[in-house]
Structures are given as structure tokens and as C-alpha cells.
Amino acid sequence: MEALLSVYRSTFKTKLRGRYITLNMVRDVLDELNSDFHISHPGVSENDQQIPMVKIGEGPIKVFAWSQMHGNESTTTKALLDFLNFLQHPESYEEEASHFKKKFTFCCIPMLNPDGAAAYTRENANGFDLNRDAQDLSQKESQVLRKIFDSFQPDWCLNLHDQRSIYGLKEGNPAIITFLAPSANKEKSITPSRKQAMEKIVKMYHMLQGFIPNRVGRYDDDFNLNCVGDTFQQTDTPTILFEAGHYPGDYQREKTRELIFLSYLSFFGLLDDKVEAKTCDTSHYFNIPENKKSFLDIIIRNAHFGKEKALIDIGIQYEEILKDNTILFTPKIEKTGKDLALFGHNEIDVVGDELLINSHKIADIGVEIKSIRRNGIDFTEDLLKN
Template identity: 50%
Template sequence: MKFAIRYLENKETKLKGRYITNHHIIPILEQYKSEFTISTIGKSVLRNDIYLIKIGTGKKVVLGWSQMHGNESTTTKAIFDFIKYIANNKDEQEVTEFLNTFSFYVIPILNPDGAAVYTRENANKIDLNRDAKQLSQPESVVLRDVFNKVQPQLCLNLHDQRSIFGFETGKPAIISFLAPAADPEQTITVSRKIAMQQIVVLASKLQAYIPGCVGRYDDTFNINCVGDTFQQFGVPTILFEAGHTKRDYNREITRKYLFFILLQLFVLTEANGISATYKDYFLLPENIKNYKDVILRNVRLQSFPYPISIGIQYKEILKGNTVKFVPEIESIGDLSNFYAHKEIDVAGSEILINNQKNIKIGDKISLINNYFDKTLEYFDKNSLEF
């Protein structure tokens, strides 16, 4: 069966958008408690529960964790899509095989406090992905305890990346991977080779859907990062970065590709036998910070003698139970080396931003229109379509 159909039939519709917290996942976990082994493995700084789901009883042990960074929820949504797929299709031969082959342990939200307030860090303002050496935070200890207990043969470190990453070709980084280094010399250790080879398989599957939009992260070693540490322990670890494309600010498109990756990873696939060598890992393009959310091109401003570009980034602000995307001026000048998820060419016009001629970096934007013809609108903060 095609991946896309599997996705449509099994998407966990109770989870959507960017704001995903314990509050959202607890009812779903409750629903699966007779299907899978679900346990509370510890508490966060603010004494919120951290959950572990075990799927399958096989000998291949895989440990994944999502929302180590509280505001990075796309992989959490994909995990629940995958779980729903497994639960709904237990009679399928390939699902039975998966359940007999793998023990997949997954922590859906490692940082529930950060998730609740939509921050990267935990309640002590510590980035848990810089705490692998010190283990100063309860969430870090919970992860390390599970790692020690289940002794995984493969780890999946699941994250989101910002919308600023693309490639030299001008394509956006919709999914990026990293086989973290195990030492400062970036030696290709046995465990790194395994991670790299897995990434090559996953990336080649994705190329069919999003050609040129799959890449790899810079592999500078940092012992404070969890992936680097686990790799140093000799356990192959793959970092997943769910990225951005066009108007997918709710990351529902990327979510689908992550579901595909999970299917591919656990060999629930109609395309078995992709041959892969770890060396092809280096053929994946490296992420570059060359993207903006929006670029206005060919803008005339009185303070510049020639047309310039204006770069706009959305700030993610939690309001109530929704993440709002607030556009701000991020750069003014020559942006010829940058691409954007939305490009607007104003063809040499003078513009007004919020009815002002003077603009500066950091200004929040409501409306951009033509100076001479105010009915000509180039950008409206309410125009973001989801």
C-alpha cells in the first residue's frame, strides 16, 4: 500500500498545529493503554509526567524521544500517526513482522514543561540538548535512565528546525538529518556508519517525494549534545530535523514525510532493498542558513539610492492554546544570496509599512502597501493561510 494512503487513513487527527502538550497526548495515551505498554518514567522540573510508550516485543531495540525542545512538536505528531497506523493494522503481515522484530520505545514529550509554555528550554531555562554531560535536569536523567535500561541498538533524536534553513540550490530544507560525531575528530566510528547508512536509506526514500529538499546538519562534535554522547557510547543515533516548506507553518506537510520515514525505518515498505552505503551520506547537501519566511524584493526606500530587499521572519508567540505567527522585519538590504518561503516583488515601488515610511529592523508588521496607491497591498499580517 502506498505511504500516502497509509498516512491519510491513519493520521492522528486529535493532534494538529504547533502547540502539542501533555494535555493533548494524555487522552490518546489512555486510548492505547491496552494496546501498548505505556508507563510514566519520571517527572519534569514542574512535576509533570514524562511518558514512555513501548511498541512491539522484538529483539531490535530502538529508543526515540521527541520534544526534548518543548516547542518542536512535528515529530510528536508523526509518532502518534505511526502508532495509530500500527494499532489499526495489526492484522497486516508487515505490521506483525514489525511487532515481532522491534521493541520501539518512544518518549513522546521529554520536556513537558517547555511544551506547555512553548519554549525550547525546560522550566529551569536549560536546553536539554546541552545537558548530556552534566545531567543537571530531571528530564536529562529520565532519558539517560531509559537509555541505560533498554540498551537501544538505535536512537532517534527527534526535533524541528527553524524555517531559515535551505540548500545552495535554493531549495528549502524540509527534512534534515545528522549522524552526530562521536569525537572531536569526527571519526566515522562503527555506530556512526550505521546511523549514516540508515540516513541514506531514509533520504533516498524521501527524494522521491521532496527531491532536493533533504539534507544533513553540520557535524561539529559537542559532548553536551545527547546524540553526540550516545554515539560516543557506541549506539548509532540519528538526529531528525523536521523543517519547513512554503506556507506550512503548522508543519502538517512535514509531518506526513516524517510518518513516511518512520514507515521506511521500520521496514513497512513497498520499496524494500534500497541499497545504501554510508559514504553516500556525504552526498546529501549540508544545511545553510539562506532562507527567510518572506522577502520583498525591488523595494524603494528613501534612505537607499537603489532598490533593496526586506526580509521578514515570523516570531512564534503562544496565545491561549494557539501559536501565533507574528511577522517582523529581520533584514533590510541586499538579500540576493537568500531565498524565501514567500517572495513578493514590488517592482521598484515605494512602500509604506504600517502606514509609515520609516522602517527599522525588529518592527512588527501589520500591513505593507504601495506609497502612491494605498489600495495596492503587498503583505497583510492576516494573510498567512493555514
């Protein structure tokens, strides 16, 4: 698979980089696609931006995928466009690409929420979370998605998202990628479509173990019919939620992007990653560790402040702020306390040294860290280098 990754990096990977991905950037990539790809615009966003849709292949199995339903979740979009690029320029993977086109009809919406993408918000232009609008269909973007679902009548749905860096798994491992086979009812029963989704997830999970062992998780499966995945699963259409998460040190999510790309290939059976059938049953799905909110970006352990005797831990989380077309990662104090029972992607034990935060002998929740001194010496850069 190393050979594949090297061709991926040199050929399939589009020019898009980083977290801020807008509709114009997506369009630039779609403009480069050849006539094998059918591009249409099934509707507009609340701010009247045309939402593009791509169709490729003429096979019997219909797969429908949509990404960036949450505007600030662009990693799966980058990987999806890389995947379209792979189908267009397969290089030494000609056979796989032609196999794909014969077996599948693939329909995808790379960016369902272009207004949210422009503003770098989860919600759309009206402040709605589209993933809670599956029943009301009050927003134009939700209506577009539902319209395509109804007319295309997919055999599979892929609901593509990013998750925050706060998620971890057991033993202090970060949740770099998380999957969910959404429930189709309150009882969370294993309906035929849900079972199929679980089996595919297990397959991708096993493939990913070769790259990020014990760092792939399973999302909480509480049923909520306002969520799109649950609604589609309820129609007996196997549906999989992908959550691209934080790979330590990779705040631009370029590593996770590669792993998501590989997951798409695995989903479509284009990788040489055959998993023994017996490992693909649903019990293996439930053996995948469950996501927990157990991480912060940075934890400083055992800090000493002014006259306070007790040592405290300081948990810091980056706030993502859009400025001049880039995303700034602004460190803010999220939590403080003795022996914080959380993990930091970056942990520093200052072993009782005295800290000054923004020249103050105190660590208040919500404060943005502009400077930090340890025993009088500036260590802001050391602390904030990812």
C-alpha cells in the same frame, strides 16, 4: 505509496493538529492505545509533570526514540503518535505491523519536555536547553532520558526534533527534512555505530526523494558532547537526529508530519522502498546536501522608501508567539539591504514601488509589520498569506 498515504490520512493520523502540542493532548492519544502498548511514567519534569513512556513489541532489536526534548518542536511528536496509531489499527497493513512487533522492541518518550511544550519554548521550565545537558544531567528531564537509555540499552536511538524555517540547501531549495548521524568524537571519525546511522539515513533520504526531491539535508556534524546524540553515539549506539523542517506554505507542519511518518516506516523497514545496497554506503551520506542558514519566511525585493534613491530588499521572519492556546505567526523585519543573498519561502518583487510599513517610510530591523502599503494600496494580506 499513495495508497498508504490515503489510509494514513483517514486512519493513522491522530486528531492532533498544528504546532502547539501539550502533554494533555499527548495523553489523550495514549489513553486510546490498547493493552499491547505498555505505558509507564519513568519520571517527572522540573514542574512535576509526569513524563509518559510507551513500549511496544517483543523483538530482539531495541529502538529508543524521544521527541519534543525542545518544547516548541512538536512535528515529530505528531508523527510518532501517528506511528503508534498505525501499529494499533494497521488496517490493510496487518502484516507489516505484526512483523514490526516480532522484530523490534520499541520504547518511546513522545514528549520529554512537557513544561517547555506548555510554554512553547525550546528550553525546559528552568530555561535549560536539554540538548546541552547530556553530560551535566542537571535537569530532571535529562536524568529521565539517561536513566531509560541505561536501563533499556537500546540498539538504536532516534533523537526527534524540528528545525526553523531558516534552513535551506543548495540551489535555493528549502530543507524540509534534515538528518544527522552525530559524531562520536572530535575527529568526526566514522565509527561502526555512526556508519550504521549513516546507512539508515541514506535509505530514508532515497525514499523521501520521491516526495520532496533535493529538499532533504544533512546537518553539520561538529562534535559536542553536551548534545544527547553525540553522547549516545559515543557509547557505540547508532543514533540518528531527525529535524522536521518547513514545507513551503505549511506553517502548521502537517505535510512535514506525513513525511516524518513515512521516514519512521522506512527506518523500521516497513515500506517497500528497498534501496540497492551499493547506494547505501557512507559516501552517499556525504553526498546529501548540507544544511545552510539561507532562508527567511518572506523577502520583498526592490522596495523604494521615501527620498532614498537605492532600492532595497526586506527580509521578514515570523516570530512564533503563544497566545490563547494557539501559535501566532508575527511578521518582523529581520534584515534589510541591497540584493539580500538569501531566499524567501515567499518572495515578492515590488519592482521599485514605494512602500509604507506601519505608515512609515522606513524599514527598521525588529519592527513588527502590522500594515504595509505598496504605492498607496494596502497589500498586507497579499504579503502575509502563506
